[in-house]
Amino acid sequence: MKLLRLLLLLLVFQVQAQQGGMWIPSLLKGMNESEMKNLGMKISAEDIYSVNKSSLKDAVPHFDGGCTAEVISDKGLILTNHHCGYDNIQSHSTVEHDYLTNGFWAYKMEEELPNKDLFVTFIIRIDDVTEKVLSGVASLTSEADKQKKIKDNIAELSKTSPKESWQENSIKTFYDGNQYILFVTETFRDVRLVGAPPSSIGKFGSDTDNWVWPRHTGDFSLFRIYADKNNRPTTYAADNVPYKPKYFFPISINGLKENDFTMVLGFPGTTREYLPAVAVEQIVNTLNPAKIEVRDATLKVQNEFMRKDKAIKIQYAAKNSSISNAWKKWIGESKGLKKANAVAAKRQFEVDFQKKVIAAGKQGEYGNLLADFEKNYTEINDYALARDVFTEVALRNTEILNLGYKLYQLEQIYNTKGEQSFNDRRNNLINGLGDFYKDYNTTIDEKVFEKTIGIYANTYPKQFLPSTFENINAAVLANEVFTQSQLVTYEKVKVLLTGDSKTVLESLNKDKGFQVVKIMADNYLKTVAPKYDEINLRITATQRTYMKAILELSKKSDRIFPDANSTFRVTYGKIKGYKPNDGVIYEPFTYLDGVIEKYIPGDYEFDVPQKLIDLYNTKNYGNYGVKGKMPVAFIATNHTTGGNSGSPALDANGNLIGLNFDRVWEGTMSDIFYSPEICRNIMVDIRYVLFVVDKFAGAENLIKEMKIVAPKKK
Structure with a gap:
């Protein structure tokens, strides 16, 4: 009987630990630490985050503001994803020196390549400053006044909170404005490219x-952090030295x-786990389909050209990858939300929430929240659709429109700030x-313009659509532009921007491309944006109160974690396969055998370097293979999102076993609704990384820098 109780207890812990969560490292002691230890963790919360001694946090920098990296040597060597370093690899690539196709390896430090504007940021300290940020806010009645007061308090605290001269203070909001946390950081701006496999490995598939x-x-890709002679952050200089972590x-x-x-x-970007059902319904039925349509059209055009021309493939590699990433994610997200019946689950949560409100006698404070959500999301629907369509067409996918919008902003700067500000922005x-x-x-871009401007005319809500775009011939307009x-x-463009402000603005307003953008931007900023902002401000206020109510009425065991906001977080789980569909079961590991099975000679996505084929045929895996096979990737139940790309995957002892780079398609809905049954993060096995560095690239200089924990010989 005791054994049965123990087994049931362990099962409860396992189920709980698979419910997701992105936890603040400084607050792990207690429930989180107990859960992790019951899952098998052998280190402590203090080992993960400490201000009194070195800890895991000191080896995990935010990479270039959008990814995560990990320090893997005492000489500042860092590991991140290939797709995180992609822009930098591309910037060094030419047709003659094509590092995207052939890879790049520095066999000595002098060969490492500096990267313009690349930076990494370390977390030094995390402090809760909620009380100080919200000081003087409660007495204000207007939502706009409350937000201004909070903004002013944050600015003052950021300026006055203690830090070293080379450090920065940053305050972030948690739980939709119910908690505020100060991060003290150090940012290094001399980060050099050390190694990258060819895209046929780093972007295989x-x-x-x-x-x-x-x-x-x-x-994966490798970089190195450089510091000044005092080991402090600095910008690039030839005499900088490798950072001592x-x-x-x-x-x-x-x-x-x-x-x-x-x-x-790592640093997960954005999640919205506590959206009401009506908001999720809007995402699935209205917003995602519109965004997917624009990007689908853009990608079809770009891919057609990239497959035919190597120079274009290099030229558009990073842009195409960025567009594709969100496009496919939105498709998977919608699919997952439907499969998990997320809207119905949210509705049930709201029924239970309303019961808790009544039981607590909080009807006056929280009783109308769900009705307010329904009213405001219904009202914002067309404005939100117009916003997304304008953003996707004019700012994200059609390059000439994106450039035109920057010139439109230049005109607005002249109108609001005058000649000097105009000249400064123009020069920049x-x-x-x-x-x-x-x-x-x-x-x-002309082909993309033709497709996307047609979608704009057909999808932009008719009550807002500028008359110029009614019944347009997209091909004719594209040719004219x-x-x-x-x-x-x-x-x-340089000729167009030559002269005084009057001359430049007159020339701009005669330009056909600028005219198209100006019509679209004027319409959006004057007709759509003000009303969208007004309604969205009401939604933001309601969401904050809703979050406050959830926190107040929930038990600690309900595991209410804060949404991701690009701040440092910890997530944990177990390596586990999953069942995405009836009759389909996925194992949690893949091997080099699968690479060879997918191999299509010369293919854009599935080509394989001959040397990798040779290593496979001879089974020359060194210490990294297992039973004649070379591990490549694995999946687990960790709750991740964009921003976790490049994050270290650690074992029970805090050793590096892989790096996070993706999620399964069916589980991309985890930004909105986490399901432990199908949400899995994907990690490249560190053994595959080492195998490629060592056996494929022959970069023994890098292997020698690392501290490798090998199996004990029997």
Whole structure:
């Protein structure tokens, strides 16, 4: 009987630990630490986050503001995803030195490549400052006044909170404005490219395999942090020295098995786990389909050209990858939300929530929240659709419109701030446009314009659509813009922007490309944005109160974690397969065998380097293979999202066993609704990383830097 109770207790712990969560590292003691230890963790919460000694947090920097990395040597060597370093790899690539296709390896530090504007940020300290941020807010009645007071308090605290001169203070909101936390950080701006496998390894499977399992991508790249002679943050200088970290991860090649404990540390971007049902319904039925349609059209055009021309493939690689990533994620997200019946689950949560409100006698404070959500989301529907369509067409996918919008903003700066501000922005714009035109192709963009402007005319809510776009011929308009506009080349734009403000603005307003953007932007900013902002402010206030009520009426065992907001978090779970559909069961591991099975010679997505084939045929895996097979990737129940790309995957002892790079397609809904049955994060096995660095690239210099924990010889 005692054994049965113990087994049931362990089962409860396992189920709870699979319910998701992105937890603040400084607050792990208690429930989280107990859960992790019951899952098998052998280190303490203090080992993960400490201000008094070196800890795991000191080896996990935020990479370039959008990804995560991990320090893996005492010389500042860091590991992140190939797709996180992609822009930097591309920037060094030419047709003659094609590092995207062939890879890049620095066999000595002098060969490492500096990267313009690349940075990494470390967390030094985390402090709760909620009381100080909300000081003087409760007495205010207007939501706008409350937000202004909070903003002022944050600015003052950021400026006055103690830190070293080379550090920064940043305050972030949690639980929809119910908690505020101060992060003291250090940012290093000399980060150099050390190694990257060819895209046929680092991007193997490309768009076809993106967001799916089984996966066989060696999604990693290596960089090095450099510091000044005092080991402090600095910008690039030839005499900078490798950074000496407070901590770096030992790397385990001991092997993995299903149900092993895993922990992922990193900087997850955005989740919206506590949205009401009506908001999720709007995402699935209205907003996602519109965004998917625009990106689907853009990708079809770009992919057609990229498959035919190697130079275009290099030129558009990063842009295409970025567009595709969100496109496929939204498709999977909608599919997952429908499969999990998320709207119905949210409705049931709301029924239970309303019962708790009544039981607590809180009807006056919280009784109308759900009705307010229904009213406001219904009212904002068309405005939200117009916002997303304008953003996707004009700002994200159609390059000439994106450039035109920047010029539109230049005109607005003159109107609001005058000649000097106009000249400053104009000069910065001209200087920065060289990079834009380096990767710009008018033939591709004209085809994209034709497709997306047609979608804009058909999908933008009719009551807002500018009359110019009623019954348009998209092909004719595209031809007019790309034959008449000066925005198509760098030289013509520089001529267009030459002269005093009056001359420039007159020239801009005669330009066909600028005219199209101005009509779209004027319409959005004057007709849509003000009303959207007004309604959204009401929704924000309701969401904050709703979150406050959830926190107040929930038990600690309900595991109410804060939404992701690009701050440092910990998530944990177990290596585990899953069942995405009836009759389909996925194992949690993949191997190099799968790479060879998918191999299509010369294919854009599934080509394989000959050397990798040779290593496979001879089974030359070194210490990294297991029973004649080379592990490539694995999945687990860790709750991750965008921003966790490159995050370290750790074992029970805090050793590095892999790096996070994706989620399964059916589980991308976890940004909105986490389901332990189908939500899985995908990680490249660290043994595959080491195998590629060692056996494929022959970069023994890098292997020697690392602290590798090998199996004990029997």
